Amino acid sequence: MERTKTSVTGKTHGYRSGKAARLAGMPVTTLRIWERRYGIVAPPTTASGQRLYSEDDVRRLVRIKALVDRGYAIGSIARLDEQQLAELEASNGQRAMRARADDEPVVLGLAVVGDVLPERLAEYAGELGLQGLQVRASYPSIGDFEAARARGVKVDAQILLVEVPGLWDETVEQVLRMTHGGGFRAAAVIYPFGSNGAAASLHLAGVRVYRRPGNRTELRQLLSDMRRECERERAVSLGGERVRRRFDDRHLVSLSGSAAPIACECPRHIVDLILQLDAFETYSDSCANDSPADRVLHRLLGDIANHARHAFESALEQIAAGHGKPVPGGA
Structure with a gap:
């Protein structure tokens, strides 16, 4: 299906290329390439040469982008009309439903x-x-x-x-x-x-x-x-609760020494990191926070330090367990 580009006359409402690309979930460079190579849409242009995409254009872009994400080649679907795209989308959805027939849908x-x-x-x-x-x-x-x-x-x-x-x-x-x-x-x-x-x-x-x-x-x-x-996988969960220290200073020293069969000094360095991260978490929480942005930043830094400390505590525990050493009680 050939698409002919026209010029805008009078007052026309539409999306500029950057906005249209964001709504379709693609980089604006991809949108330009798809237009130039495959003619997927032909938005009218203003006197200054600015493309203006309609609601129908954006819906078409969203639909084609979704099909490409599902494995269809852009060259094979770019010139399909709306009815053909809808039929392809429907058949793809039916195949997906059959493939998930034995699975509980994730809602x-x-x-x-x-x-x-x-x-x-x-x-x-x-x-x-x-x-x-x-x-x-x-x-x-x-x-x-x-x-x-x-x-x-x-x-x-x-x-x-x-x-x-x-x-x-x-x-x-x-x-x-x-x-x-x-x-x-x-x-x-x-x-x-x-x-x-x-x-x-x-x-x-x-x-x-x-x-x-x-x-x-x-x-x-x-x-x-x-x-x-x-x-999306998150390093730190949104608004999540922090984890308490698993080991106090005395237990950390004990765990560090329990990994003596290891030739390197990694256990000792891990203990140092745990202590430093714990200190930084406390420091970040006590920093002067004069604005919401400051409070958010320091809360985030404290959360990250807490998450990292917990990960290193788990690593130290695994090292000790791997060498048959008892793990002391938590803090």
């Missing part, structure tokens, strides 16, 4: 906070199903969420979506309290306006930040992002 739960967002998600329930997501709980406000948690209400949700009227420093504090200890693997804040500093603080803490989705395409991209974020 991730959402905890949704906001007065409008739950209604929008209900309206686009089909999008949730396509992404393997399900709303498990909804709250009109952050206060309602916190009140439910105070009552001991537990929700089987892996993803937290929070819609706020504005994003400010106090919002950051509220959201971080919500993620802490909630068992969420991914979290996102949706807002219409706010400060760049508050957004940066949440980014630093591993919380995704989105402007309020203006249409179905943007909402679909948000949900797809959260699904991928939830499945």
